[in-house]
Amino acid sequence: MVPRGRAKIKAPEPFEGDRSKARGFIYHLFLLFSSQPDAYASDQLRVVTALSYLGDTTAWYRELITENAMRAGRWITWQAFEEDFLSTFGPIEEEADSGILLQGLAWDTREPIDKFNAEFTRLAYQSGIRDDRALVLLYQMKLPEQLREQINLTCPAPATFMEWASRATELNHKWHSNRALNQLAGRSGRRTGNNRRTETPRINATQAQPLSKEERDKARREGLCFECKKPGHIARACPLRKERTRPTARIREVKEDDDLADTTVAGTANVIQATDISVSGF
Numbered sequence: 001m002v003p004r005g006r007a008k009i010k011a012p013e014p015f016e017g018d019r020s021k022a023r024g025f026i027y028h029l030f031l032l033f034s035s036q037p038d039a040y041a042s043d044q045l046r047v048v049t050a051l052s053y054l055g056d057t058t059a060w061y062r063e064l065i066t067e068n069a070m071r072a073g074r075w076i077t078w079q080a081f082e083e084d085f086l087s088t089f090g091p092i093e094e095e096a097d098s099g100i101l102l103q104g105l106a107w108d109t110r111e112p113i114d115k116f117n118a119e120f121t122r123l124a125y126q127s128g129i130r131d132d133r134a135l136v137l138l139y140q141m142k143l144p145e146q147l148r149e150q151i152n153l154t155c156p157a158p159a160t161f162m163e164w165a166s167r168a169t170e171l172n173h174k175w176h177s178n179r180a181l182n183q184l185a186g187r188s189g190r191r192t193g194n195n196r197r198t199e200t201p202r203i204n205a206t207q208a209q210p211l212s213k214e215e216r217d218k219a220r221r222e223g224l225c226f227e228c229k230k231p232g233h234i235a236r237a238c239p240l241r242k243e244r245t246r247p248t249a250r251i252r253e254v255k256e257d258d259d260l261a262d263t264t265v266a267g268t269a270n271v272i273q274a275t276d277i278s279v280s281g282f
Contacts, residue, residue: 008035009028009031009035009036012025013025014053014054014055015053015055015089016057016058017057017089019091019092020091022085022086022090023091023094025053026082029050033046033049044075046081047081051066058089061089095126095127098123098124099127099129102127102129102138105123106142107144109144112172112176113168113172116142117168117169121165124138132161136159139164143168147168150171154167227241
């Protein structure tokens, strides 16, 4: 049980001989031992614990170390075990291999930058790059041009590699947050638009509604108009259609009739007035 106030470190994954994971395996064990110093106070406990996390493919190494301890009557020190373990399972040319991987490392901009930063830092450390200016230059080359320009415009401008990585992370997180908000706003807008489009349309009472196939067949058999459903004419000559399609003409005809009536009345009045004058003059 981990004492109160101390970090709880999970157990490392079984080591199966992958050279790229050998150093990480040792680092993980170091964290475990540091979190519980009383439980792993002796070299023997540390070495035995490390051997217990070796997988099936590295069981031979566990047997070798155990046999040597039995013959010597004591376990080797943790420092000696660590050196022997890394010389046996560690990368053969770690710096060269890490440098090659670092050169080919690329950031998938669809993903947050955190994972890229962690991998860049790991490979840079393993490749032996310690000069901060070299790290900054290499890191800048890995960033998209737009993000690099945004970082240069921030104040104060970053100077060290850690400052560059921190500023890139901050801007990238803001970009992802804004993108998520825009997507939510877009979905909300589409839902509102769909609601508008699905409103029931208002029907014009004077507009003829299309007949179903059964209604058309019945009207055809009984000789009824497709428009007004009455006999004696077809839809093309239906008075109801004429009333709907020529409202302006009807208004014009009524107006002309009214004008003609006004003209007739005015003319009659003039004739009557002239007759009165003639009679009085006579």
